[in-house]
Amino acid sequence: MKLLEKAKEYAIEKHRNSNHTYDKYHYDFHLNMVFEIAKKFIYLVEPNEQENVLAGCWVHDIIEDARETYNDVKKETNETVAELAYALTNEKGRNRAERANENYYKGIRETKNAPFIKFCDRIANVTHSKNNGSQMFKKYKDENEDFIKKIYVPECEEISVYLKNLFNKNHKA
Template sequence: MECKTLFSEILERQSDLLERVRHAAHEAHAAVNQFYGRDLPYSYHLDGVAELVARYGGEVCTRAEDVPAVMFGAWFHDSIEDARLTYNDVRKRARSLGLDEAQAFMAAEIVYALTNEKGRTRVERAGVKYYEGIRATPYAPMVKLADRIANVRFSLRQASDYNHRMARVYREEWPHFLASLWPATDDPRMGLPQEMVLQLCELLGVDGKGMFED
């Protein structure tokens, strides 16, 4: 894939497929009565993540045929963790919605990589093994970064004590979070779009200068 323009063109050409994926993801979380914040449907968060992936995915996506899998991963990223789906459920759901076998496998791998480990604390649920899995899975680092941006945005816009506390947690976690996602390979599919990283720096009020300088 050459550029973000081509990525956007593929999104447009695949709009019917992607709308089916979006609707199915919304339904999966609605079926378990999951909300975002106090009263928003969880689809609010899913769409926020997918919007970021659609905007920046062209910076890391290397093949046109990967686009549906990447977008599926964005919309379904919490479906194993929160919507009671298994890995095989996700893979079958992707096939039933129109992804081919290779795309369904890639999509399920992204979702699986972003599923927290079992743990009593936040640190245990997102430990070394969790981030190793993300760094080893094509496009998972970008989707995880989009997930964090969407959550930070929401926390900063809310007035509740809980959201203010979460904003502080995200700021404190930032150095470890970035280091844990930072690619250990030249494979662009594992990369973090520069604009996304700098956007999150700005939201968190941290200095991003020099981060991408040689």
Template sequence: MNNEERADLIAQEMVANLNYNVLKEAAETEKAHLLSLLFKALAFSAEKHTKQRRKDVDKTPYINHPISLANILAKRWVIDENVLCAAILHDTIEDTETTVDELQEHFGEKITSIVLEVTDDKSLEKSVRKQKQVEHAASISHEAKLVKLADKIANVTDIINMPPVDWSNDRKKDYFDWAKAVVDNLRGAHQGLEKDFDELINKENSFLIVL
């Protein structure tokens, strides 16, 4: 190898190392940004839901629910920061005093828009809200569908493992049937999440039928 060839090889190695370092630094920066945003969303959601509890016998802190959504998504390699943050914040407008402007100020328009897509209008009767969820499921954004899938998986899991204290088997079955109707209109959004939901619902429906 002559000096010119050796110089070219050294130059190529330097470029390769530079590109690697730049990419590594960019990846670390992106990871730090994602973690910072997630912790910000967790802190915001925890504060907003601080006085709320789930309906199980232990009155589990409500914040466990949005955390569960984010965990369900992450396990299925959904790592879009907008989706994860929207999952953590998905009940803030619907179930707390959080305003749209407040959410936009802290998390921007994209995350807020996803949250709004999965937010029910509490001025409507519950039966109407449930029907609208079924009807609108097919037309919401892909990001909102992912949040909605995770929400249904989390709720079904909670009803199976730590149900509301006053729920009969018939009421559980009604919820499962309704949740499936919503998920059926979300089909095609994420095969893995849909599989997780189907396995849960099929197993539990079989158990309830036996009872």
């Protein structure tokens, strides 16, 4: 089985087994949004890294949300995808600020292509909250400038501008 198919099936199965949902949807709704956004911007990623990055989109929350380990992800995919999933896993914490602390953002910045996936993840969350009138939209808007500063790398300039524009009233999500 190809890496991308395997990562997708693995992520969907593990999130369903953990009963993890996204709003009123199965969690694969969110994972698919992240994957589709990544496909839209994949040209920003070096061609030889694109398959790992797209696979990483499927498993980006699997350690954090589905009780999988780094070694589980590595076994099911490969070391590069496991490194991406690990970098995108929140720290332990009692609240949002503790979980997404400076160490977490440093790990994202220092792992090649992790900022790209994190931008795709945030775009998916902002788009969904904007389209559904969720209270999270305001939280994402309030956090946005700081969020971009914390994960920004030059190769993500274009995708960071796209994220900024999602908060403009006239921008269609």
